[in-house]
Amino acid sequence: MTKTDIHPPAAAKPVERTRRPLLTVIGPGNLSLIGALVIVVAVFGALNPGFLDPANLAGIGEAVTVFGLLAVVQTVVIICGGLDISVGSQAGIASVVSAMAFTATGGNALLGFLAALAVGVAAGAVNGLIIVYGRVNPVIATLATLAAYKGVAQLISGGKAQGFVLDNDFFIFLARGKVLGLPVPMVILILVSLGLHFLLKYTDIGRNIYAIGGNDTAARLAGININKYLVAVFVLAGVVAxxxxxxxxxxxxxxxxVSGSEGLELKAITAAALGGCALKGGKGTIGGTLLAVVLLGALDNGLNVVGVNTFWQNVAQGFLLAAAVVIQQRRSGERAVGLPT
Structure with a gap:
């Protein structure tokens, strides 16, 4: 046996090192999303060259920020074996409370910000407590709070937009400011995504979240406090919302x-499912969800640029969500409902 047989050539190692981090962030099953994104960009760019204009591409990045934040935190909820349908309503009530607190305190942006965060913590805690101690399925529980939080937002605001914040430096910076050439909302999305990616991949908390979603019985036998984790994950969803x-x-x-947050939950769930999250829990990546967010944003923008009726965006989202779930079922090898094996 020669030395070459004992020690493989060192030249092959750097290639493996560069591939693995990329696949870890994106997820091996999400390389098809990159191909789909390339096709979408190529098609809409050919139909209307204005689609590839840097200003339009930057607009896509800004447009996906709000539902992108909801999508990445929805990813964490789904990995843990839950689903939060109320995130759009939580964003709506936080929006109203932030503006009303800002106005009521004579233009104090910090108090408006803190009031909105407090509402997010409270709304997420209510969801978690209903699910854990009420023993209610997460879909049913958050479907109920979706309606409840939307109703609260309408009650306290009278169903109308509240306050005016664009005479305040903080809100102006948040809406129009840039950091390293990137719009501030995009920077926030990137930072939140990196934080959640680190949490899931490099901490015991993240490993426990995957374990709970993958097999809650085994996680319980391993000594993981599932109730505590579920409440904490839904509180996290409330904070990001x-x-x-x-x-x-x-x-x-x-x-x-309502108007700005209507339908955000559907977009968030669609992005998470397209990004490779198993809706039964235990599987998913933040990188895959972000790719799906960009794909959905490019698709929405492209349909607008080429003059397609905006109602078709909802049709496209619905079919994409259905397609993502079908693909997951096929990959899992589970028997189709009502059909023979």
């Missing part, structure tokens, strides 16, 4: 009870 609501307030210049 509140941040999304504050960005919504800054963008529109006022607190939006």
């Amino acid at each position: 509140a941040i999304a609501g504050i960005i919504l307030t800054a963008r529109t210049g006022s607190g939006q009870p």
